[in-house]
Amino acid sequence: MIAAYPPPTSTPWLVAAAILGTIVAAAVVLYALPLLIRARQVARWRKRAPGHLALTYDDGPDDTTTPAVLDLLDELGVPATFYLVGFRSELNPQTAALVRDSGHELGTHTHSHKNAWKKGPIFEFRDARRAYQTLDGIVPPNAPYRPPFGKCSLPTLLAMYAKDRRVDWWTAPANDSRDEQPQPAEAARRLLDTGGPVILMHSHHAEPNRRAFVLALTRELVRQGRERGRLFATVRQVREAAA
Numbered sequence: 001m002i003a004a005y006p007p008p009t010s011t012p013w014l015v016a017a018a019i020l021g022t023i024v025a026a027a028v029v030l031y032a033l034p035l036l037i038r039a040r041q042v043a044r045w046r047k048r049a050p051g052h053l054a055l056t057y058d059d060g061p062d063d064t065t066t067p068a069v070l071d072l073l074d075e076l077g078v079p080a081t082f083y084l085v086g087f088r089s090e091l092n093p094q095t096a097a098l099v100r101d102s103g104h105e106l107g108t109h110t111h112s113h114k115n116a117w118k119k120g121p122i123f124e125f126r127d128a129r130r131a132y133q134t135l136d137g138i139v140p141p142n143a144p145y146r147p148p149f150g151k152c153s154l155p156t157l158l159a160m161y162a163k164d165r166r167v168d169w170w171t172a173p174a175n176d177s178r179d180e181q182p183q184p185a186e187a188a189r190r191l192l193d194t195g196g197p198v199i200l201m202h203s204h205h206a207e208p209n210r211r212a213f214v215l216a217l218t219r220e221l222v223r224q225g226r227e228r229g230r231l232f233a234t235v236r237q238v239r240e241a242a243a
């Protein structure tokens, strides 16, 4: 006698649907939650600290742009926040010491500056952690973390929170890494009109034109920001104002 089983063709579809559902659920937990936290942070800063202006510089230290940015900030007398890359600190220890002694707020920006969404959460977690080892003595142990390209997954986010470290994004990029740039005065005006309180720039540029742009833009942001009565601040101060 032949037993009556259900048609076998439905099972592979069920398995595929279950696998797909698991992948989607994992992606939501791993990546969507940090995106929501980022969106909430940006909205909160824009709404609650519109009179502040935090100049922030990622990707250094290098031996050309970073010292020039430090000199300019010193001349202008404004605070800033630097998010440092571990391997560049190893390559440029003298500039790293300059940044450490500058009095500006310091954070980390991973060791090797890779895109977390391309490398996966395990690499990201280790690379973020490694930056605190390579930058030991340069940044404080609970220095804030800024994910490269703004990409962060949940394990790294939770690991930072567990160590009482902030995870900082930004309210507007200055686009100083592009080849085509507007006039610095015009770029500054737009950022001050609509960019919110935390401006992302870079303290590492190999290209002289980009280096010149970030310096000119910084000068314009400070000049026009002062005309508008903006309060120059570190990211910590923006967070406190928006708390």
Ligand SMILES: [Zn+2]
Binding pocket: 058, 059, 109, 113, 148, 149
């Ligand atoms: Zn970066």
